Amino acid sequence: MIDAAPGTGWYVYGFAADADSLEHAAADAGPIRLVRHDGLVAIVGEVPLDEFGEHELADHLNDPAWLEEKARRHENVLQAFAARTAVVPLRFGSIHGELDEVRRLLESRQSQLHGTIDRVRGRVEIGVKAWVDTARLADTLRGEEGASSSGTGREYLQRRRQEQRRLDEVRERCAELAAEAHGRLLSVAVEGVQNRPHPPELTGRPEMMLLNGAYLVPAADTALEAEVGRLAAEHGPFGVTYELTGPWPPHNFVDDRDGAA
Amino acid sequence: MSSRELVERGTRQQAQLADVLERVLDKGIVIAGDIQINLLDIELLTIKLRLLVASADKAREMGIDWWTGDAFYSSARRDNSLDSRLRRLEEKAGIPVSPEGERE
Numbered sequence: 001m002i003d004a005a006p007g008t009g010w011y012v013y014g015f016a017a018d019a020d021s022l023e024h025a026a027a028d029a030g031p032i033r034l035v036r037h038d039g040l041v042a043i044v045g046e047v048p049l050d051e052f053g054e055h056e057l058a059d060h061l062n063d064p065a066w067l068e069e070k071a072r073r074h075e076n077v078l079q080a081f082a083a084r085t086a087v088v089p090l091r092f093g094s095i096h097g098e099l100d101e102v103r104r105l106l107e108s109r110q111s112q113l114h115g116t117i118d119r120v121r122g123r124v125e126i127g128v129k130a131w132v133d134t135a136r137l138a139d140t141l142r143g144e145e146g147a148s149s150s151g152t153g154r155e156y157l158q159r160r161r162q163e164q165r166r167l168d169e170v171r172e173r174c175a176e177l178a179a180e181a182h183g184r185l186l187s188v189a190v191e192g193v194q195n196r197p198h199p200p201e202l203t204g205r206p207e208m209m210l211l212n213g214a215y216l217v218p219a220a221d222t223a224l225e226a227e228v229g230r231l232a233a234e235h236g237p238f239g240v241t242y243e244l245t246g247p248w249p250p251h252n253f254v255d256d257r258d259g260a261a
Numbered sequence: 262m263s264s265r266e267l268v269e270r271g272t273r274q275q276a277q278l279a280d281v282l283e284r285v286l287d288k289g290i291v292i293a294g295d296i297q298i299n300l301l302d303i304e305l306l307t308i309k310l311r312l313l314v315a316s317a318d319k320a321r322e323m324g325i326d327w328w329t330g331d332a333f334y335s336s337a338r339r340d341n342s343l344d345s346r347l348r349r350l351e352e353k354a355g356i357p358v359s360p361e362g363e364r365e
Binding site (some may be wrong): 015068090105202 | 275277278280281282284285288289291292
């Protein structure tokens with residue numbers, strides 16, 4: 001039984017399929033210990049409990065600089081392993097007192113983990129975000145309507161109604177464009193999820209996020225990117241632009257669908 | 262430039278923090294059971310709210326406050342908050358809209 005040194009705990013980044021070169025990944029990713037069981041490994045790091053203890057963690061999570069550093073560390077460790085084997089990411093902040101607990105965790109979840117690994121092996125997660133310049137979209141829609149409104153400014157109320165109607169049209173078109181994009185991307189992906197778009201207060205960008213999708217695709221297959229290219233060309237006139245992120249470890253595709261724990 | 266290059270180019274620059282946090286804090290397997298410490302959902306919510314507030318302030322510092330000033334949005338805001346407007350959009354697009362949101 002290996003206890004963490006007094007004042008430290010074992011932070012589990014994720015699980016992975018065991019492979020020859022994982023010691024290199026562990027070396028690349030900094031001080032990492034591998035816990036092995038039945039073709040599976042747990043990717044573990046020792047962390048100080050004065051940072052990662054239950055109460056200390058709650059405080060630190062509200063420190064943006066600390067949170068960014070640790071969240072990026074979590075991601076970077078997973079990426080170092082994802083470059084060499086199939087990885088099952090854990091959510092941030094899974095900490096155990098003893099390595100034996102981690103081993104028991106591997107044992108108790110082994111069939112589920114093997115199932116998840118089989119599903120994500122050789123595949124990567126690609127993020128696709130679509131942004132819309134709503135003013136440009138409104139202009140385009142106005143163009144489709146043809147020239148509008150009488151020059152006299154006859155009724156203020158009427159113009160107000162028109163404006164409201166145009167706003168509704170913009171909303172509807174945004175929803176249609178997002179649904180079309182997600183549907184087409186799903187058709188070239190193994191799996192896909194549509195996450196909640198980040199609000200403008202978070203992105204700090206003038207465009208509105210229309211689509212915040214994640215797609216699981218074969219690592220060597222570029223069909224998704226090709227489809228994004230086509231969407232960008234077709235939706236460009238509506239003020240929509242596309243952005244690709246990743247490849248990521250399959251964070252969005254490792255939930256409990258492979259059998260309950 | 263091939264599409265794959267487009268993706269690889271993205272990896273050369275550091276990923277945006279919001280994309281990392283969304284994945285690392287909100288996705289991935291959650292261990293229940295023989296674990297000493299785990300994050301509670303309420304804590305995650307706190308993080309998100311704080312991030313949101315911090316970013317909004319930062320954006321305003323940089324002079325990005327179009328969502329309060331732009332006439333297009335101001336007229337929308339008379340009867341709809343930005344949030345409810347987004348929510349309706351999300352509903353139409355079939356995006357889950359529970360407060361914690363994104364789990365399927």
